[in-house]
Amino acid sequence: MTQPFHPPATTGAEARLAARSGRLDRHTSGQALGHVQGNVVILPAGLATDFMRYCQRNPKPCPLLAVSDAGDPSLATLGEGIDIRTDLPRYRVWREGALVDEPTDIRALWQDDFVTFVIGCSFSFEEALMADGIRLRHIELQRNVAMYRTTIATEPAGPFSGPMVVSMRPMSAADAIRAVQITSRLPTVHGAPVHIGDPAQIGIADLSKPDYGDAVEVRAGELPVFWACGVTPQAALVQARVPLAITHAPGAMLVTDLLNRHLAAF
Amino acid sequence: MTQPFHPPATTGAEARLAARSGRLDRHTSGQALGHVQGNVVILPAGLATDFMRYCQRNPKPCPLLAVSDAGDPSLATLGEGIDIRTDLPRYRVWREGALVDEPTDIRALWQDDFVTFVIGCSFSFEEALMADGIRLRHIELQRNVAMYRTTIATEPAGPFSGPMVVSMRPMSAADAIRAVQITSRLPTVHGAPVHIGDPAQIGIADLSKPDYGDAVEVRAGELPVFWACGVTPQAALVQARVPLAITHAPGAMLVTDLLNRHLAAF
Numbered sequence: 001m002t003q004p005f006h007p008p009a010t011t012g013a014e015a016r017l018a019a020r021s022g023r024l025d026r027h028t029s030g031q032a033l034g035h036v037q038g039n040v041v042i043l044p045a046g047l048a049t050d051f052m053r054y055c056q057r058n059p060k061p062c063p064l065l066a067v068s069d070a071g072d073p074s075l076a077t078l079g080e081g082i083d084i085r086t087d088l089p090r091y092r093v094w095r096e097g098a099l100v101d102e103p104t105d106i107r108a109l110w111q112d113d114f115v116t117f118v119i120g121c122s123f124s125f126e127e128a129l130m131a132d133g134i135r136l137r138h139i140e141l142q143r144n145v146a147m148y149r150t151t152i153a154t155e156p157a158g159p160f161s162g163p164m165v166v167s168m169r170p171m172s173a174a175d176a177i178r179a180v181q182i183t184s185r186l187p188t189v190h191g192a193p194v195h196i197g198d199p200a201q202i203g204i205a206d207l208s209k210p211d212y213g214d215a216v217e218v219r220a221g222e223l224p225v226f227w228a229c230g231v232t233p234q235a236a237l238v239q240a241r242v243p244l245a246i247t248h249a250p251g252a253m254l255v256t257d258l259l260n261r262h263l264a265a266f
Numbered sequence: 267m268t269q270p271f272h273p274p275a276t277t278g279a280e281a282r283l284a285a286r287s288g289r290l291d292r293h294t295s296g297q298a299l300g301h302v303q304g305n306v307v308i309l310p311a312g313l314a315t316d317f318m319r320y321c322q323r324n325p326k327p328c329p330l331l332a333v334s335d336a337g338d339p340s341l342a343t344l345g346e347g348i349d350i351r352t353d354l355p356r357y358r359v360w361r362e363g364a365l366v367d368e369p370t371d372i373r374a375l376w377q378d379d380f381v382t383f384v385i386g387c388s389f390s391f392e393e394a395l396m397a398d399g400i401r402l403r404h405i406e407l408q409r410n411v412a413m414y415r416t417t418i419a420t421e422p423a424g425p426f427s428g429p430m431v432v433s434m435r436p437m438s439a440a441d442a443i444r445a446v447q448i449t450s451r452l453p454t455v456h457g458a459p460v461h462i463g464d465p466a467q468i469g470i471a472d473l474s475k476p477d478y479g480d481a482v483e484v485r486a487g488e489l490p491v492f493w494a495c496g497v498t499p500q501a502a503l504v505q506a507r508v509p510l511a512i513t514h515a516p517g518a519m520l521v522t523d524l525l526n527r528h529l530a531a532f
Contacts, residue, residue, distance in 0.1 A: 173464070221467055
């Protein structure tokens with residue numbers, strides 16, 4: 001997975017072309033700044049209704065940005081010319097809940113009953129927080145955000161259920177208050193935090209041991225602030241042991257033509 | 267200060283008439299529910315500009331709802347027929363920073379250079395919180411809210427300066443997040459909290475010993491949430507040792523004709 005240096009894409013179309021050509025084969029952080037990126041889940045049509053119902057019932061971890069028609073690899077509302085079979089830098093293929101492959105292209109696996117779900121991603125609200133002057137430690141340290149399985153249960157739908165996964169960012173109290181305001185405006189990218197403060201209240205025993213991503217220090221005088229996380233639906237897929245599912249690889253998102261600033265609800 | 271039972275007023279005009287007639291001579295909590303109540307400061311014109319500048323520079327503790335013309339006891343934008351000399355249940359008269367009297371009428375003290383300032387009050391946002399289902403312990407216990415002097419300095423203006431005074435309400439994390447959202451919509455009644463969590467960060471040594479009002483317990487699993495408080499300008503007046511100032515007595519507010527729900531910024 002080597003990646004020679006290329007300047008980051010400045011538009012969604014450029015980022016997708018870089019992924020399609022194989023030039024971009026890892027994470028999309030820093031690509032097409034200002035543009036909405038999305039988590040991707042692809043399922044056979046027989047599971048699509050239950051999965052959509054799961055997203056609808058759990059809007060904070062699973063805010064749906066788009067759902068494709070069955071068999072149609074385009075997503076016209078998210079960008080011109082998107083081909084979801086080629087436009088992610090890297091995919092994960094799951095069979096019966098087990099990760100079996102991480103290809104950079106899924107044309108060979110495509111089925112004419114596949115439905116694509118695109119789910120809002122924290123990159124959008126992190127950009128809004130940083131634009132406001134709030135510093136994000138995991139970004140300054142060039143780490144993945146720390147994520148945890150919680151004891152908050154999601155609302156089940158069909159075979160899909162499981163714990164809410166949250167991401168955590170340490171902040172001063174003043175920044176935490178401002179972050180609630182900023183992210184409340186962005187309901188399609190996880191919205192307001194789900195918890196502030198004591199991790200034990202949501203079943204997290206040790207902040208230094210995240211279940212996904214990398215730990216960051218919570219310094220004296222800081223509060224851990226927790227947001228619902230787009231890993232939640234992936235965890236539900238794995239737990240459901242569906243026969244076949246394809247997702248983006250961690251951090252290798254769909255870069256869209258939408259602008260983050262257009263997501264604000266007010 | 268006995269107060270025979272009367273049913274609470276249902277309009278601002280009724281509450282003011284009750285105060286004017288002497289029938290209502292204590293706090294206005296529960297009067298004219300749904301109507302905006304305000305903190306009152308009355309100063310000679312020579313101090314008015316500096317005090318207005320102080321409010322302008324400190325909008326969270328001192329959100330100005332109205333400023334009268336010099337010598338004019340009416341406040342037309344807040345209610346029909348208001349006479350600020352008679353329409354508060356009880357006043358406090360301050361000379362050189364010392365409390366010298368607590369009359370129920372200030373007609374005998376009125377000067378033709380007096381300017382009245384009306385400042386937003388937490389009663390408005392507490393109503394919005396409770397309407398949303400957030401329980402407020404001090405109200406359930408029928409106590410005054412706990413208030414504390416902090417180490418957060420206000421922006422000085424002329425003779426006015428001093429520490430920000432905050433009110434504290436204990437809440438679950440989920441309620442604290444919701445409370446940030448609700449009070450952010452209400453910038454004219456103190457707006458979003460100024461702090462959440464560790465009281466020591468804002469110079470409060472012991473939550474069980476408030477500087478004003480009554481202590482309430484912060485239970486395990488709760489966060490103390492702190493809002494800028496309308497006592498701040500009163501503390502600044504006292505600290506400035508102005509020759510003469512008149513304020514409302516604690517809890518004995520001006521009841522206006524404005525509706526709390528009309529304060530929402532969005």
